Each structure stands twice: as C-alpha cells, then as structure tokens.
Amino acid sequence: MTVNDNGITSTSINGNAIEFQSICKRFGSTLANDKVSFAVKAGEVHAIVGENGAGKTTLMRILYGLHKPDSGTIYVRGKEARIESPKDAIALGIGMVQQHFALIKRFTVAENIILGQEGSKFYISREKGNKLIAELSRSFDLSVDPEARIEELSVGEQQRVELLKVLYRKADIIILDEPTAVLTPQEIESLYATIERMKASGKTIIFITHKLKEVFRVADTITVMRGGRSIATMSVAEVTPQELSELIIGKELRVRGEQRVEPKNTEALVVENLVVLGERGNEVLKGLNLVLKENELLGIAGVEGNGQTELVEALCGLRRAVNGRIMLFGHELTGTPPWLLRSKGIAHIPEDRLSSGMIDEFTVYENLILGYQTEFSRAGLLQKNEIMNETAKLMDEYDIRPRDLEVKMKNLSGGNQQKVVIARELRKNPKVLIANQPTRGLDVGAALFVHNKLLEAKSKGSVLLISSDLDEIMELSDRIAVIYEGRIVGEFDKKDKVEDIGSAMLGGKGEYA
Ligand SMILES: Nc1ncnc2c1ncn2[C@@H]1O[C@H](COP(=O)(O)OP(=O)(O)OP(=O)(O)O)[C@@H](O)[C@H]1O
Numbered sequence: 001m002t003v004n005d006n007g008i009t010s011t012s013i014n015g016n017a018i019e020f021q022s023i024c025k026r027f028g029s030t031l032a033n034d035k036v037s038f039a040v041k042a043g044e045v046h047a048i049v050g051e052n053g054a055g056k057t058t059l060m061r062i063l064y065g066l067h068k069p070d071s072g073t074i075y076v077r078g079k080e081a082r083i084e085s086p087k088d089a090i091a092l093g094i095g096m097v098q099q100h101f102a103l104i105k106r107f108t109v110a111e112n113i114i115l116g117q118e119g120s121k122f123y124i125s126r127e128k129g130n131k132l133i134a135e136l137s138r139s140f141d142l143s144v145d146p147e148a149r150i151e152e153l154s155v156g157e158q159q160r161v162e163l164l165k166v167l168y169r170k171a172d173i174i175i176l177d178e179p180t181a182v183l184t185p186q187e188i189e190s191l192y193a194t195i196e197r198m199k200a201s202g203k204t205i206i207f208i209t210h211k212l213k214e215v216f217r218v219a220d221t222i223t224v225m226r227g228g229r230s231i232a233t234m235s236v237a238e239v240t241p242q243e244l245s246e247l248i249i250g251k252e253l254r255v256r257g258e259q260r261v262e263p264k265n266t267e268a269l270v271v272e273n274l275v276v277l278g279e280r281g282n283e284v285l286k287g288l289n290l291v292l293k294e295n296e297l298l299g300i301a302g303v304e305g306n307g308q309t310e311l312v313e314a315l316c317g318l319r320r321a322v323n324g325r326i327m328l329f330g331h332e333l334t335g336t337p338p339w340l341l342r343s344k345g346i347a348h349i350p351e352d353r354l355s356s357g358m359i360d361e362f363t364v365y366e367n368l369i370l371g372y373q374t375e376f377s378r379a380g381l382l383q384k385n386e387i388m389n390e391t392a393k394l395m396d397e398y399d400i401r402p403r404d405l406e407v408k409m410k411n412l413s414g415g416n417q418q419k420v421v422i423a424r425e426l427r428k429n430p431k432v433l434i435a436n437q438p439t440r441g442l443d444v445g446a447a448l449f450v451h452n453k454l455l456e457a458k459s460k461g462s463v464l465l466i467s468s469d470l471d472e473i474m475e476l477s478d479r480i481a482v483i484y485e486g487r488i489v490g491e492f493d494k495k496d497k498v499e500d501i502g503s504a505m506l507g508g509k510g511e512y513a
Pocket residue numbers: 027028030031032050051052053054055056057058059401402410411412413414415416441443
C-alpha cells in the first residue's frame with residue numbers, strides 16, 4: 001500500500017481504486033446507466049468503450065459528482081463513498097478532464113491551474129505557483145508556458161492545462177473523457193507519454209475512447225458499455241480488435257461499400273492563389289492552390305495549425321480572402337456570404353460542432369432545419385408536420401438516439417450531436433461538401449456509416465475532407481493534398497507511402513512520428 005502526500009492511500013485491501021455497484025441513472029425516458037457494475041484496479045489504465053449514447057460520460061459524471069445516481073453504490077479504495085459534488089470527488093483524489101474544457105480564456109495558465117482550487121485557504125505567490133507548475137510539467141511531460149493566456153493556446157495545450165490542474169489538486173484517480181478526439185497525431189503520442197508517466201507514479205487512469213487502436217496501445221483493462229449497461233470487463237490480452245468491435249456494437253461491423261465512382265475531369269471547386277489572414281493579422285494562407293474535381297474526394301492532410309481552419313472558413317464565407325479567388329464550376333464565389341454559399345450547393349460539417357454547428361438549447365428538429373427554414377415555410381408559417389416527418393426520417397437513417405424529436409441538443413451524447421450536424425448538411429445533396437473532422441467522437445459503427453455517407457456524397461457531388469486522422473484520409477481519398485504553412489506542398493494518391501505523406505506534412509523535414 002502506498003500513501004501519497006495527500007494522505008490518500010492509493011490502493012485498497014482488494015486493490016480496487018473504484019468499484020461501481022449497480023449504478024442506475026435515468027433522464028426522463030432514457031435509462032442512461034442501467035445497473036452498471038465493474039471495478040477499476042488501482043494503478044491501471046482502464047478503458048471504457050461503447051457506442052454513442054451507451055452511458056460512458058454519464059457514469060464518469062456520476063463518479064466526479066456532476067450527476068447524482070438514482071441508485072447504486074460507488075466504492076473508492078474499498079470504502080463506500082458519498083460524492084455529491086466535484087468538491088467531494090477532488091477530496092477523494094478523483095480528477096476529471098472533460099471533453100469541453102472549463103478554462104477561463106482571459107486568464108493565464110498559472111491562474112487557471114491555481115485559482116478555483118477548492119479548499120485552498122492560503123495565498124500562493126506567483127513565483128511559488130509557477131515553480132510548482134514547472135515541476136509538474138516536467139514530471140508528467142506536459143509542456144506549457146505558465147504565463148501564456150488560455151486564449152492563445154491550441155486545443156492540445158489547453159488539454160495539458162486541464163491535466164495539470166487535475167495533477168495540481170493531487171488527484172490519483174484521473175478520468176479522461178475522449179481526450180484524443182481533439183488532438184493531432186503528434187499530440188496523441190505525447191498524451192500517451194503523459195499517461196505512462198502518470199501510471200508509473202502509481203495513478204489510476206480511466207480513459208474513454210472510440211479508437212480501438214488506442215485501447216490496445218494504452219489500456220490494461222477494458223470495460224464495454226452498451227445500452228446503459230456494463231456488458232464486459234476484460235484484460236486487453238484477452239480480446240482481439242475484431243472481437244472488441246463486435247462487443248461494442250453487438251454485431252459484426254458491416255464492410256465498406258467498395259463500389260466507387262471514378263472522379264470526372266470537370267473542375268468542381270478551384271482555389272487560386274488564396275491569401276487569408278489569421279486572428280493576429282498574419283498571413284495564414286500564403287497563396288494556396290487546389291482543384292477539386294467532380295465526383296472526387298480530396299483529402300487534406302496536415303499537422304493542425306497549418307491553415308486548415310482558415311481554408312475551411314474562407315471556403316464557407318466565414319473569413320475574407322485578401323487575395324486570390326474561389327470558383328465553383330467556373331463561377332466566382334470569392335466574398336459570397338455563408339447563407340448564399342449554402343444555396344449555391346456548398347455544405348459544411350464544422351470542426352467544432354459546439355461553436356458553429358448547432359444551438360445547444362434548441363431541439364433536434366430545430367437544429368436539423370437550421371438554415372433551411374424557408375424550405376419548410378408556407379405563407380410565412382413553418383410547417384411543423386413536414387419538419388417532424390423529415391426529422392423522424394433522418395433520425396432513423398442516421399440512427400440518432402434517443403429517438404425523440406423534441407430532445408434538446410445539449411442532452412444528446414457527443415456522438416449523437418455529431419450525427420445531427422452530418423444529417424443536416426448531407427440532406428440537400430450538396431455539390432461540394434466540406435467535411436472538417438467529420439467522424440470526431442463517433443463510435444466505430446457510426447464512423448463507418450459516415451464514411452459510407454461521404455463516399456455517397458462524392459458520387460453525387462464532390463467532397464473536400466479535412467482530417468487529422470491519416471488512416472481516415474488514406475482510406476477514403478481519391479487524391480491527397482498535403483497542407484503545410486499555408487500552402488499545398490504535395491499531392492499523393494493511395495499508392496504512395498504513408499511515410500512520404502507524413503514527411504510532407506512536416507515540410508519535408510525529418511521523420512513523421
Ligand atoms: N443531461 C441529460 N439529460 C437528458 N438525457 C441525457 C443527459 N445526459 C445524457 N443523456 C442521455 O443519456 C444517454 C447516455 O449518454 P452519455 O453521454 O453518457 O453517452 P456516451 O456513452 O458518453 O456517448 P458518446 O460516445 O456519444 O459520448 C444518451 O441517450 C443521452 O442522450
């Protein structure tokens with residue numbers, strides 16, 4: 001048994017850090033957790049996997065004191081625990097990095113880490129705070145500048161701040177809810193290194209992910225959830241990826257439709273010498289050229305921060321081009337406002353569904369018709385029956401759960417929110433679909449479904465796919481363009497080696513990790 005400087009013993013008599021016993025949680029008609037029972041051993045990396053809406057986040061929010069279970073018991077290090085708020089959880093040495101970070105944007109890294117420290121009654125000097133943070137950064141391989149403001153940081157850096165915050169509070173049971181969904185491949189590697197350090201220092205890690213590759217890379221033990229239940233807990237050595245994916249979706253994964261339409265020679269979307277400025281007035285796109293053919297799926301590969309976001313925003317009319325032009329089937333689109341672009345056949349699956357894809361407080365049906373209100377209006381009146389019929393059809397087709405037309409967007413699980421955005425954008429058979437990280441947060445079955453949908457969209461129009469998942473790009477693209485420092489620096493096809501693409505992503509310098 002080890003005791004950390006918090007006075008918290010990190011192992012219990014039976015070696016379990018956490019034990020869930022028959023946890024139930026209902027939201028209205030949805031049974032989100034249904035008699036969930038399993039144990040997390042102290043010092044292990046325990047992955048929780050399962051379909052979108054299976055109840056993973058709900059269970060973790062219960063453990064962190066953000067939801068109160070209807071019934072059931074949680075044992076922490078062998079002792080029955082009452083966790084009624086995050087404050088209770090923190091006092092028990094439990095920390096959580098949620099998918100949407102709770103940092104104060106205008107404050108510095110150090111202020112975010114030290115402030116809001118529950119129970120801290122004494123003043124810590126800036127110098128001492130910075131020193132403590134620097135020590136934690138070093139021990140856990142989490143490099144960030146303590147003096148930087150959160151608003152200046154990338155998503156990956158913000159996640160490191162959240163982790164530091166948890167470590168600063170001396171948590172030794174750390175919950176990570178889909179931490180890799182927002183990271184680039186390089187950042188994922190560095191998160192793995194941090195997880196290994198945390199494990200080596202005796203911490204217990206609970207890790208939610210949809211990527212099976214990650215489960216086999218970092219986890220010791222896996223729990224599968226389905227329909228609110230914990231259906232199996234096993235050691236990674238006991239299961240193959242194929243078996244695991246069948247356990248997750250409860251059936252064999254359908255294979256991808258292999259009938260692919262060949263690209264035509266017609267140019268659908270042409271971007272010429274595009275120059276766009278970033279937030280700080282610097283040139284982010286520096287004369288970018290690309291051509292998307294009709295019936296083509298063009299993948300844009302690149303390390304995050306090389307102009308992908310600005311390219312997508314310029315194509316969607318959300319960011320002004322200071323030079324160059326954008327053409328759709330020979331007609332100039334440069335400077336066209338977003339709503340008009342939509343009516344010209346450009347659809348957009350945004351990278352961050354929370355900030356630009358939907359309205360949290362609206363229902364599913366309201367979100368599905370956002371931007372298409374006129375189509376459902378007669379004499380100025382919205383036709384609710386038509387909207388409801390269309391919504392029911394889309395919810396069936398995209399398997400959006402729960403099947404409740406009036407559920408508020410904010411009450412859907414992350415993956416189901418993503419399905420709503422995709423359903424809305426694909427409904428109109430766009431001429432050009434700009435899909436930015438379209439399968440982020442989707443379970444294996446739903447990701448495969450969306451991949452098939454992207455191929456279908458390509459057979460009816462064209463698709464520009466921006467993804468940090470190189471496997472996804474390789475699998476779906478007819479052609480791959482690599483973006484680096486605001487320009488397309490190379491073009492590849494499937495037959496090219498992944499290493500060559502990786503090397504181009506780094507500007508032709510060095511190895512791709
Ligand atoms: N606050 C809430 N109000 C109503 N329903 C909710 C609420 N939170 C979650 N739910 C419902 O509970 C179920 C489980 O959701 P949860 O977020 O736990 O799933 P998940 O396994 O994390 O899925 P994903 O992989 O998509 O993130 C879903 O049907 C969801 O719609």
